[in-house]
Every structure is written in C-alpha cells, then in structure tokens.
Amino acid sequence: MSAILSVDHVGVRFGGLVAIADLHLDVAQGEILSLIGPNGAGKTTAFNVMTGFLKPSQGDVRFRGTSLTGLSPHAIARLGLARTFQRTSVFPDDTVFDNVMIGLHGQGAQMARAPLLAALIGRAGAGERQLRARAEALLDWVGLGARAQEKAGALAYGEQRLVGVALALATEPAMLLLDEPVSGMNASETRVFVRLIRQIRERGITILLVEHDMPMVMEVSDRIVVLNYGRLIAEGPPEAIRSDPAVIEAYLGQGSAARRAAAEAQATREAAHA
Missing domain, CATH: 3.40.50.300 (P-loop containing nucleotide triphosphate hydrolases)
Structure with missing residues (x-):
C-alpha cells in the first residue's frame, strides 16, 4: 500500500x-x-x-x-x-460536553464569526445545532456519551485522555x-x-x-x-x-536476549517430552 x-x-x-x-x-x-x-x-x-x-x-x-x-x-x-x-x-470545571464544544469552536468551525445577516435568519443557530450534534456523536464514539454532563475534572485520568481523542477526531x-x-x-x-x-x-x-x-x-x-x-x-x-534479540536487549538489558532464548528452548523441550 x-x-x-x-x-x-x-x-x-x-x-x-x-x-x-x-x-x-x-x-x-x-x-x-x-x-x-x-x-x-x-x-x-x-x-x-x-x-x-x-x-x-x-x-x-x-x-x-x-x-x-x-x-x-x-x-x-x-x-x-x-x-x-x-x-x-481538559477544562476541569466545564462539562465533558462543553470541553468538546470548546474544542470544536476553537478549530474554526463553520459557525464561528457568523455574519450578522446569517445570525438574523437563523443560520448561526443551525450551525450551533450541527456542532452540538457533532460533539454528541464524538462522545458516543469514544464511549463518553453517558458522562457528557459531568465535569471533565471528575473523570478518571484514562477517561480524560478519551476527551483528547474526541478532540483529535473532531478535526x-x-x-x-x-x-x-x-x-x-x-x-x-x-x-x-x-x-x-x-x-x-x-x-x-x-x-x-x-x-x-x-x-x-x-x-x-x-x-x-x-x-x-x-x-x-x-x-x-x-x-x-x-522475539527479536535486539528488541529484548534494548528493553531488558544486555544478556536478556540470550536468557529469553534459553528459556524458550527449555520450554520447547519440556513440551516435547510431555
């Protein structure tokens, strides 16, 4: 590819x-x-x-x-x-939903700086509704739809990271x-x-x-x-x-690749005799 x-x-x-x-x-x-x-x-x-x-x-x-x-x-x-x-x-004192909305606005979404005429005929409101629907869809996608109205600062650390994923996907x-x-x-x-x-x-x-x-x-x-x-x-x-020796050594230190290979060989021999 x-x-x-x-x-x-x-x-x-x-x-x-x-x-x-x-x-x-x-x-x-x-x-x-x-x-x-x-x-x-x-x-x-x-x-x-x-x-x-x-x-x-x-x-x-x-x-x-x-x-x-x-x-x-x-x-x-x-x-x-x-x-x-x-x-x-995240903005800890804002809801999870509002965090995503802030991110969407900050990315220059279509409704930002809407002309006065568009605002008067309701297009800005339509744009805002589209953004809200997009935020809801993103939160559902990353598994935070049920937590949308909770404060972001109350989420577990791992869940806060999902807010960041939602913001990245929003682009x-x-x-x-x-x-x-x-x-x-x-x-x-x-x-x-x-x-x-x-x-x-x-x-x-x-x-x-x-x-x-x-x-x-x-x-x-x-x-x-x-x-x-x-x-x-x-x-x-x-x-x-x-099983790459260079990778095993990089993670576990010099000589670890040989020890790993020996252990795997021993396990193979034991399995063969079982």
Whole structure:
C-alpha cells in the first residue's frame, strides 16, 4: 500500500545531545503502526517533528506528498494529520460536553464569526445545532456519551485522555497519532480502547501509536518499529518484534536476549517430552 506519511532520514540534535540519529520510516495508508522503545528512545521527539512542534536538524517529513518542514502544528492539522498528547489538557470545571464544544469552536468551525445577516435568519443557530450534534456523536464514539454532563475534572485520568481523542477526531483527520493513549487506564479500559482504535481504522483513518503497554501494542498493531537511543533497531509484524534479540536487549538489558532464548528452548523441550 502507498505511504501516507514518510519520515525521510530525520535527525534531531539539542546541542551535543542526539535525540534522533537517522530515522527513516513509512506509514502505509490504512495501517496501525506502533512506534515503541525504552524511555528516552526518541519516540515523542519523533511525534513532535511529525506534527510541527519541533523542527528537525536534518531530513524531512512528508504527509500525503506534502513536505511538513516549516509548517505550524495548526497548518499540519488542517492537512489531516492530528495527534493526542501524553498529558491531558481538559477544562476541569466545564462539562465533558462543553470541553468538546470548546474544542470544536476553537478549530474554526463553520459557525464561528457568523455574519450578522446569517445570525438574523437563523443560520448561526443551525450551525450551533450541527456542532452540538457533532460533539454528541464524538462522545458516543469514544464511549463518553453517558458522562457528557459531568465535569471533565471528575473523570478518571484514562477517561480524560478519551476527551483528547474526541478532540483529535473532531478535526476529521486522515491520520491520527496517539501518544501513550492507554496510560492511566486499567485492563478493562484498555480493552475498550483497543476496540476504539480498530473502529477508527475501519473508518479509513491511519494510526501511528506510541505506547508502553506491550500486550496492547502486540494485539492492535499491524506493524511495529522500534527505536533505541534515537535509532531504528527493528521493524516488522508483532510476532517478529516479540522475539527479536535486539528488541529484548534494548528493553531488558544486555544478556536478556540470550536468557529469553534459553528459556524458550527449555520450554520447547519440556513440551516435547510431555
């Protein structure tokens, strides 16, 4: 399948610190790709480059054939590339519904700055009703419809993250970047979120995911790329990444790959003699 997003030999340096050395990857149209790696591997830095919050020291990022170099985050979002963030940013004293409405208004929805004549003949009111219906649909989609009239600050942390997902989906993106979306969620909430990710993809939205919950990553991903110290060390389907010695060593330390291989061999021998 053709690439919707291409990261072309991107590097990021902060003085003498190399955050990303030479990252090159393509995200295929319609796939769920996970970007994983130990803490400090450069995952969020890569997200920030892709979405215009950080300028690369070298290389280029192209989205649907358009270079994103020099574009603002808002301009990139208008092209159809949306993201969520590691930390929630809700208005805690407003309802969940009003949080989404604020986001919709802030994205330059059609009714904003309606001309006086349009207001007089009721078009502005119609636009507002459309926005309210859109907000309700988004909250139903992410599973927060029943919590719409509760204060956002009263939601559990994981539920607050779903508000951020609703706001990202409100931009009607072609591709969605999710930065640690299940952080703070329990096992049941994570399972629900996995279903949501699949529903998002079913609606034609490509997904790039950064996440530390490895069982969730292995379950939901079509393909996984692995960063360590700012370099890509592995790429492939979940079953290949799960047993890759370089990945095991990056996560668990030197020698762990050999121990893992020995343990798996022992388990195989025991199964054969059972």
